[in-house]
Each structure stands twice: as structure tokens, then as C-alpha cells.
Amino acid sequence: MFNKINTLGGYFHEYQKSVSEPEKFWAQQADSFYWRQRWTHVTQWDFEKPTINWFCNAKLNITENIFEKNLYTHGEQIAIDWEPNDPNEASRQYTYQELLSVVNQTANALKREGIKKGDTVILYMPMVPELVIAVLACARIGAIHSVVFAGFSAQALADRVRDAEAKIVLTANFGYRAEKTIALKQIVDEALEKSDLVQRVVVYQRTQKEVPLKKDRDILWDEFLADTSTDCPAEILDSEDPLFILYTSGSTGQPKGIVHSTGGYMVYSAYTFANVFQYQDGDVYFCTADVGWITGHSYLVYGPLLNGAHIVMYEGVPSWPDSGRMWDIVGKYQVTHFYTAPTLIRALLTMGNEYLEGKALSSLKVIGTVGEPINEDAWHWVHDHIGQNRCPVVDTWWQTETGGVMIAPIAGVTPTKPSFATLPLPGIQPVIIDNDGQEQRGNSVEGNLCIRYPWPGMARSIWGDHERFKQTYFSQFEHYYFSGDGVRRDEDGYYRILGRVDDVINVSGHRLGTAEIENAINEHPLVNESAVVGYPHPIKGQGIYAFVVCPQTSTGGEAGIKQSIEQGVNKLIGPIARPDLIQLVPNLPKTRSGKIMRRILRQIAAGDATSLGDISTLLDEQIVDIIINEALVDV
Ligand code: 6R9
Numbered sequence: 001m002f003n004k005i006n007t008l009g010g011y012f013h014e015y016q017k018s019v020s021e022p023e024k025f026w027a028q029q030a031d032s033f034y035w036r037q038r039w040t041h042v043t044q045w046d047f048e049k050p051t052i053n054w055f056c057n058a059k060l061n062i063t064e065n066i067f068e069k070n071l072y073t074h075g076e077q078i079a080i081d082w083e084p085n086d087p088n089e090a091s092r093q094y095t096y097q098e099l100l101s102v103v104n105q106t107a108n109a110l111k112r113e114g115i116k117k118g119d120t121v122i123l124y125m126p127m128v129p130e131l132v133i134a135v136l137a138c139a140r141i142g143a144i145h146s147v148v149f150a151g152f153s154a155q156a157l158a159d160r161v162r163d164a165e166a167k168i169v170l171t172a173n174f175g176y177r178a179e180k181t182i183a184l185k186q187i188v189d190e191a192l193e194k195s196d197l198v199q200r201v202v203v204y205q206r207t208q209k210e211v212p213l214k215k216d217r218d219i220l221w222d223e224f225l226a227d228t229s230t231d232c233p234a235e236i237l238d239s240e241d242p243l244f245i246l247y248t249s250g251s252t253g254q255p256k257g258i259v260h261s262t263g264g265y266m267v268y269s270a271y272t273f274a275n276v277f278q279y280q281d282g283d284v285y286f287c288t289a290d291v292g293w294i295t296g297h298s299y300l301v302y303g304p305l306l307n308g309a310h311i312v313m314y315e316g317v318p319s320w321p322d323s324g325r326m327w328d329i330v331g332k333y334q335v336t337h338f339y340t341a342p343t344l345i346r347a348l349l350t351m352g353n354e355y356l357e358g359k360a361l362s363s364l365k366v367i368g369t370v371g372e373p374i375n376e377d378a379w380h381w382v383h384d385h386i387g388q389n390r391c392p393v394v395d396t397w398w399q400t401e402t403g404g405v406m407i408a409p410i411a412g413v414t415p416t417k418p419s420f421a422t423l424p425l426p427g428i429q430p431v432i433i434d435n436d437g438q439e440q441r442g443n444s445v446e447g448n449l450c451i452r453y454p455w456p457g458m459a460r461s462i463w464g465d466h467e468r469f470k471q472t473y474f475s476q477f478e479h480y481y482f483s484g485d486g487v488r489r490d491e492d493g494y495y496r497i498l499g500r501v502d503d504v505i506n507v508s509g510h511r512l513g514t515a516e517i518e519n520a521i522n523e524h525p526l527v528n529e530s531a532v533v534g535y536p537h538p539i540k541g542q543g544i545y546a547f548v549v550c551p552q553t554s555t556g557g558e559a560g561i562k563q564s565i566e567q568g569v570n571k572l573i574g575p576i577a578r579p580d581l582i583q584l585v586p587n588l589p590k591t592r593s594g595k596i597m598r599r600i601l602r603q604i605a606a607g608d609a610t611s612l613g614d615i616s617t618l619l620d621e622q623i624v625d626i627i628i629n630e631a632l633v634d635v
Pocket residue numbers: 248293294295369370371372373374395396397398399400401421483484485497498499500506509510511
């Protein structure tokens with residue numbers, strides 16, 4: 001395999017090489033993959049346009065690198081251990097050989113439906129092995145998968161189906177979440193009411209319960225797979241052919257369909273997995289992320305499987321049947337690597353240490369976190385009690401757009417510091433830029449986190465809107481990729497991520513655009529307008545605080561209107577976007593030019609209105625006092 005780093009000196013050496021000769025460095029990493037045709041150039045790029053190409057003109061299929069390349073050594077080894085929601089239900093297991101057979105069957109079934117290279121496929125599924133299988137089946141035939149997290153509402157799903165122009169949707173009758181079942185098929189039906197493009201819906205039967213099937217459109221999973229061969233030659237793709245689209249929230253308007261490439265994403269997800277986690281043969285890797293998010297794509301599916309890893313996939317929620325479930329899973333599968341989100345750690349921490357009693361945690365070697373800053377309390381708890389002072393905690397900073405980890409410790413190699421993502425991985429050149437566009441050199445500086453040089457795993461475009469791609473990431477600071485995060489580089493050169501500097505909030509590690517939530521609230525017939533901000537929340541990291549202008553409250557009074565606003569957000573986006581606090585206000589603080597001064601609302605929501613700074617540009621300064629007096633937090 002590629003260069004694996006195992007000493008701090010080795011890290012600095014690799015890092016230096018990757019900066020002084022990036023093309024040589026990445027060619028070396030890429031050399032260990034199976035290419036049908038080698039590249040003519042390592043990279044060709046231009047951040048002004050922007051165009052980004054890696055391993056130009058090379059041909060490959062990513063699934064051949066997961067399967068065929070490793071079958072001789074790994075064929076009989078376990079690829080997936082799947083743990084169901086209900087601990088009393090039987091678990092399921094796939095070796096690499098078995099996984100390949102069913103991936104091929106599913107790929108052949110998709111082909112039979114007329115799906116071919118370049119077509120988009122929407123996956124709206126619970127966390128069952130069939131979801132991973134469907135992802136890989138798409139990759140096998142060069143179809144572009146777009147996984148939509150199965151907690152999104154019918155409207156959110158409909159928007160994504162339309163934007164991706166998908167002709168086929170794969171789903172399940174129901175999904176399990178703790179004691180509840182979620183009627184996924186019914187949500188799909190609702191989402192497709194207004195769509196004529198989707199001609200086929202494939203329904204995996206997760207439960208015994210039957211659901212209505214629409215004639216000529218819907219087909220059950222078993223029928224879909226019937227009489228399909230376990231052989232399916234891999235479609236040979238160009239390195240730059242899209243592998244998948246994944247929607248994520250931005251600071252304005254509709255979610256963006258982030259497009260990832262085949263060759264570059266493969267090299268980057270595999271390289272970063274191997275190095276950050278220091279996974280070794282015989283280890284067992286458990287990532288709690290849903291495949292509906294980028295972490296599930298890069299570090300449940302592609303990165304680990306490209307490394308021949310043994311993964312544990314869990315269907316349910318972390319606190320069910322009780323708050324010891326994660327540790328039961330660690331014990332049951334002898335998990336060595338546990339990758340999760342700070343919000344999960346905080347939630348379990350508050351439940352108390354009695355849930356750790358009698359749990360077998362001694363197999364653990366490495367703990368990873370992702371999605372949001374990890375506060376020091378959570379870091380220490382997971383380090384001391386879960387990792388038992390033995391396991392390095394790797395705080396990994398990255399984004400949907402970056403495809404893989406960017407700034408993180410190399411487990412057991414980079415000395416860690418609580419709440420610091422530490423140092424950039426080889427190939428990553430972070431730059432800190434102030435609001436005037438000046439690069440902040442040296443240590444003990446802070447500003448906007450940008451990246452100077454492309455890396456293979458970075459996004460290539462926004463589906464159907466390349467101009468928006470340029471505007472969002474390459475226009476704010478000329479010549480650089482702009483992440484949207486603020487960062488501090490401390491006196492040791494260590495990076496600490498400070499959070500978003502734009503109108504994106506991070507709730508339990510899920511990215512949500514405030515504009516998206518406002519749009520949903522404003523759909524309410526009695527709402528004039530609204531402003532949504534994040535505020536510090538002990539478990540979720542950030543909570544959602546909505547200031548809503550709603551002159552008439554009609555029947556049901558304030559409580560009624562708040563409830564119907566919540567229902568509306570649930571319906572239009574999904575429960576993850578439901579406001580934690582809704583304050584009805586007579587008006588919003590606006591400048592004379594009509595701009596909402598979110599800064600003020602953010603400060604109020606954070607409970608700190610002692611120095612609101614200059615509010616002289618406000619049209620009506622009194623509104624600030626009114627909002628403070630009726631605030632739902634102590635100000
Ligand atoms: C992988 C993922 C990206 C945003 C990112 C940042 C925040 C992610 C973090 C972190 C502090 C970390 N974020 N990891 N903040 N420390 N280790 O989460 O992708 O859903 O696109 O979110 O999450 O604000 O910009 P995505």
C-alpha cells in the first residue's frame with residue numbers, strides 16, 4: 001500500500017515532500033491502486049475558473065480497487081459486520097467475496113432497469129447493508145449515486161430528486177429507529193407525487209409489514225434482484241467521471257449537490273483512512289455516521305473498504321435500548337477503532353458513567369471525532385473513560401466538499417491537544433486569511449481557513465451549477481479554496497477550528513443553512529418573516545433559535561403557532577432542522593437598507609448582550625430591547 005506514516009519525523013518528512021513536490025507525492029500514493037490506464041498528468045488545475053483534475057485521463061473502477069485488487073488476500077475476510085437496531089435481532093455479516101457477489105447482482109439489476117454510466121440514482125434508505133451494496137453497485141456500473149439521509153422530509157427528498165434528475169429511487173418499506181418505525185416508502189410516495197421523471201422505485205423490505213406498491217413503478221428488492229448474475233464486469237471510468245453527488249447546506253438558498261470524482265476521491269479517501277486511523281489487518285473499525293452524510297461515504301464505505309478493512313455498521317440510535325449500547329457493540333465485535341461525533345460523546349457523557357460498568361472496552365485502540373469542534377470536557381471524558389487513557393483521540397477536521405480528512409492527528413504519532421485538530425495531513429496546505437484578504441503568516445494567528453493547493457479528494461463542482469461552486473468556494477479569497485470556517489493557529493503551529501464564519505449552523509454535527517430553515521418557517525401563512533441563528537447548546541453543540549415575526553397568532557395562541565411552525569419545518573426539511581427555541585417578535589433588527597443584523601440576534605441567543613457594538617445603523621433601535629426582554633435564554 002501507499003506510504004504509511006508511523007513516526008512524527010516520518011510525518012514531517014512526508015509533509016515536506018507533499019508540499020515541495022505535490023505531483024510526485026500524489027503519484028506515489030496513486031501507484032498502489034489498480035488503474036486500467038495510467039494518467040497522463042498527475043494534476044491540472046486552476047482555482048480561478050475553477051477546474052480541478054487529478055490523474056488526468058487515467059481509467060479505473062473504484063470497486064475493482066475494493067474487490068478484485070484484494071480478493072486474493074482478503075476475499076474470505078469480513079468486510080461488514082452489521083448490527084441491527086434491536087439487539088435481539090440477528091446480526092448479518094459479509095465477507096469481501098460475498099459482498100462482491102451481491103454488489104454485482106445489484107449492479108446487474110440496475111442495468112436491467114436501463115441505468116447506465118452517468119445516470120443518477122437516489123438512495124433513500126435506512127442503515128442496512130443493502131444501502132452500502134447499492135452505493136457500490138452504482139459505482140460498479142458508473143452510475144452516480146446520491147444518498148439522501150433517511151431523516152429528510154418528503155419535500156427535501158423531492159428537491160434532491162428533481163435537482164439530481166434521477167430516474168430511479170431505491171428505498172425501504174420502513175426504517176427502524178429505537179422503538180419507532182419510519183415510513184420511508186410513504187415519504188418517497190409523497191416526494192414523487194409531482195415528479196414524472198422517476199420511473200422506478202425499488203423497495204427493500206426491512207419489516208414484514210406490506211406497503212402499497214404503485215403499479216408499473218414500484219418493485220420489491222427481491223424481485224429486483226431475481227435472476228441476476230453474481231458477475232458484473234466493472235464499467236471503466238475516467239478518473240474525472242463523477243462518482244457521487246451529496247447534498248449539503250450552504251449559507252444561501254437551496255442545498256448544493258456536491259460532486260465528487262472517481263480517481264481523486266478514491267486515492268484521497270483511502271490514503272487518509274490508512275494514515276489518520278493507522279488501521280492494520282485484524283483491526284475492527286466502527287464508524288457511527290449514517291451513509292447519508294459524507295463521513296459515512298468516506299469513512300464507513302470507501303476509505304475502509306479500499307483498505308480491505310473490517311467494518312461495523314450499526315442501524316440504530318446510540319442510546320437505545322440504553323446509553324450503554326455503543327459500548328455493547330464495541331465489546332461484541334471487539335472494535336479497535338471508534339469514529340464518531342462530539343454530540344454523541346456529549347450525550348452519553350451526561351448520562352453518567354454507570355453505563356460503562358461491565359463493558360468490555362479493552363479492544364479499543366483509536367478514537368476519532370468529526371463534525372464539529374469537540375469541547376475539552378467531552379475530549380477528556382472520551383479519552384479517560386472510553387479510551388481508558390490508552391487510545392489516541394483524533395479530532396478530524398474536514399467537510400463534505402473536501403472529500404476526506406484535512407487537518408487531524410495521525411493516530412499515535414501526532415501528539416494531541418484537547419480541542420485541536422492539530423496539523424494538516426500531507427498534501428494539505430492551509431492558509432489563514434483575515435477579512436481584508438491578507439494572509440496571516442506565522443503562529444498565534446487567527447482568521448478564515450483557506451487552502452492553497454488542490455488535493456485529490458476535493459469536490460469538483462456543484463451539480464448543475466458550476467458558477468455557484470466558483471462563487472461559494474473560490475471567490476471570497478482570490479487564488480484559494482475557502483472553507484467557511486474560522487481557525488486559530490496557536491504558538492505551536494497547531495490548528496483549532498473555531499466554527500463557521502458564514503450563515504451555516506452545526507447542530508449535532510449536521511450542517512444546516514439558516515436561510516433554508518427561515519424559508520421553511522416563512523412558508524407558514526401567518527409568518528411575515530424570520531431570522532434563525534445558532535446558539536450554544538450543551539449536547540447538540542449548537543441549537544436553533546428562531547426569531548419569528550408573526551403579527552396575528554389566531555387560534556391556539558402563541559403555543560399553537562409555535563407548534564405549527566415546528567410541524568412546518570419538520571415537513572419541509574425534517575426533524576433535524578426543527579427550532580429548539582422560537583421567539584415571536586414584533587419585528588427584526590434591521591439596518592436602514594433592510595438587512596437583518598444577525599450579529600445582534602446571535603449575541604442575544606448566546607445570552608450575551610452586554611456589548612452589542614454599533615447599532616446606529618438600525619432602523620429601529622428599540623426593537624433590540626424588546627427582543628432582549630422577551631428572550632428565551634438568560635441575557
Ligand atoms: C465531515 C463533515 C463540515 C463542517 C466544517 C466545520 C465542521 C467538521 C470538525 C468541524 C471543528 C472538527 N467540522 N469537523 N469543526 N472540528 N473536527 O462534518 O462534513 O457535514 O460538510 O460539515 O463541520 O464547520 O465546515 P460536513
